[in-house]
Amino acid sequence: MARIAVIGGTGALGRGLARRLIGAGHEVTIGSRSPEKARATATELDAAGSASVADAAEGKDVVIVAVPHASQQETLALIRDRVGHAVVVDTTVPLVPPKVMRVKLPAEGSAALQARAHLGPDVRLVTAFHNVSAHHLASDHAIDCDVLVFSDDVEARGIVADLCPGMGIRALSGGALANSAAAEALTSILIYMNRTYKADGAGIRFTNLSEAPGIP
Amino acid sequence: MARIAVIGGTGALGRGLARRLIGAGHEVTIGSRSPEKARATATELDAAGSASVADAAEGKDVVIVAVPHASQQETLALIRDRVGHAVVVDTTVPLVPPKVMRVKLPAEGSAALQARAHLGPDVRLVTAFHNVSAHHLASDHAIDCDVLVFSDDVEARGIVADLCPGMGIRALSGGALANSAAAEALTSILIYMNRTYKADGAGIRFTNLSEAPGIP
Numbered sequence: 275m276a277r278i279a280v281i282g283g284t285g286a287l288g289r290g291l292a293r294r295l296i297g298a299g300h301e302v303t304i305g306s307r308s309p310e311k312a313r314a315t316a317t318e319l320d321a322a323g324s325a326s327v328a329d330a331a332e333g334k335d336v337v338i339v340a341v342p343h344a345s346q347q348e349t350l351a352l353i354r355d356r357v358g359h360a361v362v363v364d365t366t367v368p369l370v371p372p373k374v375m376r377v378k379l380p381a382e383g384s385a386a387l388q389a390r391a392h393l394g395p396d397v398r399l400v401t402a403f404h405n406v407s408a409h410h411l412a413s414d415h416a417i418d419c420d421v422l423v424f425s426d427d428v429e430a431r432g433i434v435a436d437l438c439p440g441m442g443i444r445a446l447s448g449g450a451l452a453n454s455a456a457a458e459a460l461t462s463i464l465i466y467m468n469r470t471y472k473a474d475g476a477g478i479r480f481t482n483l484s485e486a487p488g489i490p
Numbered sequence: 491m492a493r494i495a496v497i498g499g500t501g502a503l504g505r506g507l508a509r510r511l512i513g514a515g516h517e518v519t520i521g522s523r524s525p526e527k528a529r530a531t532a533t534e535l536d537a538a539g540s541a542s543v544a545d546a547a548e549g550k551d552v553v554i555v556a557v558p559h560a561s562q563q564e565t566l567a568l569i570r571d572r573v574g575h576a577v578v579v580d581t582t583v584p585l586v587p588p589k590v591m592r593v594k595l596p597a598e599g600s601a602a603l604q605a606r607a608h609l610g611p612d613v614r615l616v617t618a619f620h621n622v623s624a625h626h627l628a629s630d631h632a633i634d635c636d637v638l639v640f641s642d643d644v645e646a647r648g649i650v651a652d653l654c655p656g657m658g659i660r661a662l663s664g665g666a667l668a669n670s671a672a673a674e675a676l677t678s679i680l681i682y683m684n685r686t687y688k689a690d691g692a693g694i695r696f697t698n699l700s701e702a703p704g705i706p
Contacts, residue, residue, distance in 0.1 A: 377669045379599065407698075418697040422679070449682040453593045456675035463638070463672045464696075466665040471699040479695045480680075481634040482623075483687040 276437070279330040279337045281305035281349060284315045287365060288340035290411025291403060291441075293319050298440030305330025331356040336433065338363040340403070343385060350392040357397055361430040364389040365403045367461040375466040377459045386424060386454030400425040400434045404457040405464060406443065407475030415442070419477025422448035422457045446480055492653070495546040495553045497521035497565060500531045503581060504556035506627025507619060507657075509535050514656030521546025547572040552649065554579045556619070559601060566608040573613055577646040580605040581619040583677040591682040593675045602640060602670030616641040616650045620673040621680060622659065623691030631658070635693025638664035638673045662696055 278295055282288040283304035292315070296302050301322040306312035312324035324330075331337045331353035337360045341349045346366045353362070366385040370378045382388050386401040393399055402423040410417050421443050425431040431447055438445035448457060460478065467476040494511055498504040499520035508531070512518050517538040522528035528540035540546075547553045547569035553576045557565045562582045569578070582601040586594045598604050602617040609615055618639040626633050637659050641647040647663055654661035664673060676694065683692040 377671045448679050455593045456679045459672035463664050473699045477697040481693040483689045
């Protein structure tokens, strides 16, 4: 079992991820800018504890960052000197409110490459969980959406992918960190489909794979 | 039944699309820079005819462009003054050989927005068929991959989506033309998955939709 921080663990995505990780038996710390909210969420989910953003990031195996794009840079600056050898999992989707159904990737190419710039070259960085609906994470069923995991650090990518089956999620490697752009862009399409096709948390599945790991 | 040109109809994707459209009963013209190749493919597929790129684009309801990214600009320049009110379907994926498994979208954001610039504001433009494997198009089975159709012209998007069920393909609207970036980026992921997961032409399916049109 891993020691995991979920920063932004009081938001819909962070809470959903924390809940599934706790259900899988991991030791989860809820991190938030608001100590009261972090404490309340930790109590509600029966998490191992709560902490400030910077403190939550210390002494962990995995640090998941689930904050809005507007808070990404500030959050990563708070943790970059605290995470040590932990794998940082950035979940950021670069939505541009109010036009969240329109793909508008940042000039750097992706929020993943922005995260790399904010964290510097030495932090172990993975991106994942861009496409999974918080609504489904809050349920108990296996999730009908593949999670793409991106990193230039193959070992780190495997560590994150290995967390997924216990969460009821199939993880697939999406390759290099730069490829995160595909999953980030897809999120706007999924939001669009939720409205256009009255979807109950639209997701994606990859087909015709003959060797897929981590099928829940 | 529609009058359709498939430009680049001698390549793997173009030939596969032409074959399925002919099977659905449409009047298909194969367009190519090489008159001999166009003629040979038209004969082989029992198409209605063959023509040069510019001539193929004239007098059609739908003009599909299936050429490599490196030939996109030249091809669109040849047809822009010939297509009239036809719907142009650009299938271009901005792969950067030899690193085709790495997402590298153009500075404009997508090949779709490049196509818009090349065609000018008055041509009816749709993008589609980015993710469907030529290998599967060459078979007779229903295709286990959704096709995303993008356009700022809702009527044009519908015309292209309506072609798909007859081809054994489920089409879904992906929204605005700018959203094409998502499908274009996904193609690199699918190529990566073909290698990583020994996939037989990896595809994608959207899940949890409650009102999905065009299911084959």
